Amino acid sequence: MDLIFTILLDGLIYASWLFIVALGLTLVFGVLKILNFAHGGLYALGAYGAAIAVPFFAGLGMPEWFSLLAMFIAAAAVAILIAPLIERGLLRYFYGRDEVLILLITYAVFLILEDVTKMIFGVNPYYVFEPRNLLGNVEMGSLFYVGYDLALIGLAIVCGLGVWFGLNRTRIGKITLAVIKEPEVSQAMGVNIARIYLLAFGVGVFLAALGGAFTSPLISVQPGNSVSVIVVSFAVVIIGGLGSIPGAAIGALIVGIARAFAVYELPEAEIFIIYLVMVAVLIFRPEGLFTPIKARKI
Amino acid sequence: MNPILRTFGLAALGALVFIAIGLVVPAWFLFTMTKAVGFGLVALGLVGLLRGGLLSFGQGLYYCGGAYVSGLMANWAGVTDMIVLLSVGCIAGGLIAALVSPLVARYRGIFFAMLTMALSMVAYGVLTKIAAIGGSDGFNVPKPTLLGYHLAETGFGLYAIAVVIAALAAAVCRVHFDSGLGLIASAARENELRIEYLGASVFSVSTRSFILAGGLAGLGGTLNGVALGHVDPFFSYWTTSGEMVFIAILGGYASVTAVFGTALVTELVRSFSGQYFPESWQMLLGIFLLLVIVFLPRGVGSMWAKPAKNHAIRSIKEPAT
Amino acid sequence: MRNFVKFGGLLAALIAGTSTAAAKDTFKVGIVTFLSGQAAQSFGVPAANGAKLLVKKLNAGEVPAPYNTPGMGGMQIEAVLIDEAGGATVQVQEYRNLVQREKVDVVIGYVGSGDCLAVAPVAEELKTFTILYDCGTPRIFEDADYQYVFRTAATATQDNVGLVRYLKALGVDIKTYAGIHQDYAWGHDSWVDFKAAMGRIYPEATVAAELFPAFGAGQYGTEISALMQRRADVIHSSLWGGDLQSFILQGLPRGLFRQAQVALSTADHVLPPLGNNMPEGVIIGARGSYGYMAPESALNTWWDAAYREAYDNVVPVQGPYRMAQALLGLKSAVEKAMKENGGVKPSSEQLSAAMTGLSWESPAGLIEMTNGKGHQAIQSIGFGRTQKDKDGNIVLGDILHFDARCVNPPADKKSIEWIEAGFPGADCD
Structure with a gap:
């Protein structure tokens, strides 16, 4: 019993992290039809941003709890600085082109980001310790968990609900949904598509950077963090169905719990359990668990 | 002249020219070209898939399959003859693809890409576990022979074999792409439903392209495994498959020769930027990729292999969906 | 077709431009280690920093005895640095490029065991003296014999x-x-x-x-x-x-x-x-x-101080130490070979003969090439x-x-x- 509880809890924590990152990926795909390879690079930038912002605000004499806010600020700063550069400066010239071609463009952006990040921040590790010590430790079952890690579950829920609310309950969100369904008709009706695209991409970058920022206290922020993030978050959105927010949530949960199960019971399989899950899901649901209905084109 | 004969004639001529070039270039360049052929073969298979509207992000699996099967055969059975090894590698790649194809042939777009990638990653994970064949470190492949002669001393022998294989593969693909079946694949890219209504099976067309691509990948894997003298599970890693896609897209699907050129250029760009800018070669590679996409969006091959006129009708862009 | 010809011409120009002959009074060393990715921060970059520092100090003759003669046997050392990222297949190719295109005299490198396993037979084929400075797998000299390949650090x-x-x-x-x-x-x-x-x-x-x-x-x-x-x-x-x-x-x-x-x-x-x-x-x-x-010695005191001075007072860890023992071993082998061949730049064969079974002092103590038929160090x-x-x-x-x-x-x-x-x-x- 205790074991099952631990597996579920560990899986849930891992899933929260996955979900925050995958949410941005699935949102960008949903609106812009771009599977963004550079997502991992933006994640890494978020981590570096937090590593700069947290000590910066601490240096200004801000109280300790402000470090949590500082990570939000860092993620927002990354989004404001980088999103227009990539979307307005590059991606918009390729809309309507082959998905694969755009995938390659984002791959090129990823390669460039990787070295630019290294040039700016060097190879030496950065650490952000403060935020993780803020929320204390909690005894769950027979083990100790760090309050911060558990709080990530809450953050994931807030992000998910926030994006859902933004899309379904606000004016701009509803316009975005219209653009997703019918970009040309929306444009004809006077919607400024470019603005919607930039906004959606910006939110996607923000979520990637937020994932990185809130992971930074758990890791050593240094080059090489971005690659492993990409493939797992790709797997999550594929399992869930591209462009689907509940899909990303369920996908993250499945992957998280499957991985936790593997660590306890099948450690030898941990390296490919995510891919096994992906193959299994795709065999039964060829387009992922949550698929928007599409018209057949004749 | 019979167009098929003409194609093979051109291929033979091209092979002779490149073998002659091989006599004068320095040894390192010979090796780079050999390796580029290995990659180019895999990319050529991808071109076949791309013509049918399919993008595989997991060609590493068949590349790796060919390399492992032929490499193990060389190690365990002592067979080092290139003709045998290449045939075995090609069949191994094709067989694995044939086994996988019923599973993947009904998928399209990004899901096809991701499913193939997942399969190759499972293979990667499994191979890293098998300590008997070196685990993640892989194993070395003995030096190749051809009909009893040793090939490795200068690298020229292997290069000549690579050129012949490349020419043969390009010619076979050209003939196949222009055949009725090949054209159905291209039509399937534009509109699958219509093809089905016309009585052709998209499923069997996709399967055929997939097996062909698998065979070519197995061939490329064998060639590179032997040329490098080393095989490891990294052959099946997603970045390896990504590199193949990169080469195929740069080459474009109009031409069957462009992929070899782009494979070579990619290798050279990576190698020289790695040499002179060891700390920023990734950025240079990224910029190179962007430049090619911006200036030659339909691939380098579109410079010489112009699509025939009637293609213009369907080049009216569908709106993004 | 015209484009193809242009393309060929471009390539030819590129190739011709890069084949420069190594000058007589320099000793060209290819150094391969991780400059990007996961292993850069922990092993690769510190080792590369160590190499840059030690090459500079050796060239200036500022290393304590017995390494206080300039360069390698009087030849100035020229280092060519390469990133080890990309896996064994990329490394085999880059190794060939270092030897055949850049004409390095020796190669020192490789953190990854897979890279070492793949490069060793190529070194043998190209008959180029090669030092594996870091990788840990015992398989290299336990599964095969090499003439030109040495490892100057103990196995895992x-x-x-x-x-x-x-x-x-x-x-x-x-x-x-x-x-x-x-x-x-x-x-x-x-x-x-x-x-x-x-x-x-x-x-x-x-x-x-x-x-x-x-x-x-x-x-x-x-x-x-x-x-x-x-x-x-x-x-x-x-x-x-x-x-x-x-x-x-x-x-x-x-x-x-x-x-x-x-x-x-x-x-x-x-x-x-x-x-x-x-x-x-x-x-x-x-x-x-x-x-x-590290043991106390004049050499180690100097090395620790020199590294800290050059790199913001950071303590040198295994990466730079392992690089240093490779470079100092190479210097010992070069100078031993030159004593025997009358003072000319030694060939890879002469270097191999000199390195086999050699022992030398490093900042980390004595390095002895006792295992793997004199090709594998213990320490x-x-x-x-x-x-x-x-x-x-x-x-x-x-x-x-x-x-x-x-x-x-x-x-x-x-x-x-x-x-x-x-x-x-x-x-x-």
Whole structure:
């Protein structure tokens, strides 16, 4: 019993992290039809941003709890600085082109980001310790968990609900949904598509950077963090169905719990359990668990 | 002249020219070209898939399959003859693809890409576990022979074999792409439903392209495994498959020769930027990729292999969906 | 077709432009190590920094005796630095490019065991003197014989054999032990060696858990829970670099380091960046007598000071030390060969003959090429345990050294067979 509880809890924590990152990926795909390879690079930038912002605000004499806010600020700063550069400066010239071609463009952006990040921040590790010590430790079952890690579950829920609310309950969100369904008709009706695209991409970058920022206290922020993030978050959105927010949530949960199960019971399989899950899901649901209905084109 | 004969004639001529070039270039360049052929073969298979509207992000699996099967055969059975090894590698790649194809042939777009990638990653994970064949470190492949002669001393022998294989593969693909079946694949890219209504099976067309691509990948894997003298599970890693896609897209699907050129250029760009800018070669590679996409969006091959006129009708862009 | 011709011309120009002949009075050394990716921060860049520094100092003749002659046998050293990223296939190609295009005289390199395994036969084929400076797998000289390939650092066997001996020397009581290792050859090999050595030295102890997170996983919450739930007395790990730092950062607040004695086989390089965030009581190996565990000598005092002066007072760890012992070994071999050949630049064959069975002093003590028919080095190894000093800073205490012949197999024995046979011939005084 205790074991099952631990597996579920560990899986849930891992899933929260996955979900925050995958949410941005699935949102960008949903609106812009771009599977963004550079997502991992933006994640890494978020981590570096937090590593700069947290000590910066601490240096200004801000109280300790402000470090949590500082990570939000860092993620927002990354989004404001980088999103227009990539979307307005590059991606918009390729809309309507082959998905694969755009995938390659984002791959090129990823390669460039990787070295630019290294040039700016060097190879030496950065650490952000403060935020993780803020929320204390909690005894769950027979083990100790760090309050911060558990709080990530809450953050994931807030992000998910926030994006859902933004899309379904606000004016701009509803316009975005219209653009997703019918970009040309929306444009004809006077919607400024470019603005919607930039906004959606910006939110996607923000979520990637937020994932990185809130992971930074758990890791050593240094080059090489971005690659492993990409493939797992790709797997999550594929399992869930591209462009689907509940899909990303369920996908993250499945992957998280499957991985936790593997660590306890099948450690030898941990390296490919995510891919096994992906193959299994795709065999039964060829387009992922949550698929928007599409018209057949004749 | 019979167009098929003409194609093979051109291929033979091209092979002779490149073998002659091989006599004068320095040894390192010979090796780079050999390796580029290995990659180019895999990319050529991808071109076949791309013509049918399919993008595989997991060609590493068949590349790796060919390399492992032929490499193990060389190690365990002592067979080092290139003709045998290449045939075995090609069949191994094709067989694995044939086994996988019923599973993947009904998928399209990004899901096809991701499913193939997942399969190759499972293979990667499994191979890293098998300590008997070196685990993640892989194993070395003995030096190749051809009909009893040793090939490795200068690298020229292997290069000549690579050129012949490349020419043969390009010619076979050209003939196949222009055949009725090949054209159905291209039509399937534009509109699958219509093809089905016309009585052709998209499923069997996709399967055929997939097996062909698998065979070519197995061939490329064998060639590179032997040329490098080393095989490891990294052959099946997603970045390896990504590199193949990169080469195929740069080459474009109009031409069957462009992929070899782009494979070579990619290798050279990576190698020289790695040499002179060891700390920023990734950025240079990224910029190179962007430049090619911006200036030659339909691939380098579109410079010489112009699509025939009637293609213009369907080049009216569908709106993004 | 016209474009094709243009393209060919461009290539020809590119090739012609790069084939420059090596000048007579320089000795060109290709240096390959990780400059990007996971291993850059922990091993590659410090080693590259060490190489740059030592090459500069050697060229200026500023290294203490017996290395106080300029360059290598009077020739100025020219280093060509290459990134090791990209896997074994890329490295084979880059190795060929270094030798055939850049015309380097020797190559020093390779952190990754897969890279070493793949490059060694190519070095043999191209008949180029090559030093593997870091990689750990014993397979290289146990599975094959090479004329031109040498490894100037001990294999990973000593890391884990030494670690078990260290646990015994400290009197750690072990009933159960667990392992967490990255899921690739390095992790698996380390665990196999450790388990085998435990079987001889702690025959009663049983394995409580073995975990293999993916390389670069970054998230270890689940693994930490699993380790804590299985409650082993000792947790052994060969994690390194960013993965190790993340593991420590995530395990520390959860009490992992209080619950079990953690023994890290290759962790010295995380001490400088983590500093006082490193937990107390953790056993640290450095894969040799490096950094904090380096023996006292004039050479080491100089090396430590020179490195700190050049790189912001950062302590040199295993990367720079291993690079230094390779470069100093090369210098010794070059100069020995030149004594025999009348003072001309030695050929790869002459270098190989000079290097076989050679021994030389390095900042980390004596390096002896005794194993692998004179191609594989053995060296002493140090271990320590973190503790707080009186100012509350984390330092290494309980430092013990094991002699090279205590933790390495004799010349004619395979590592794992030697361990399983109960270390016959080990000399542990």
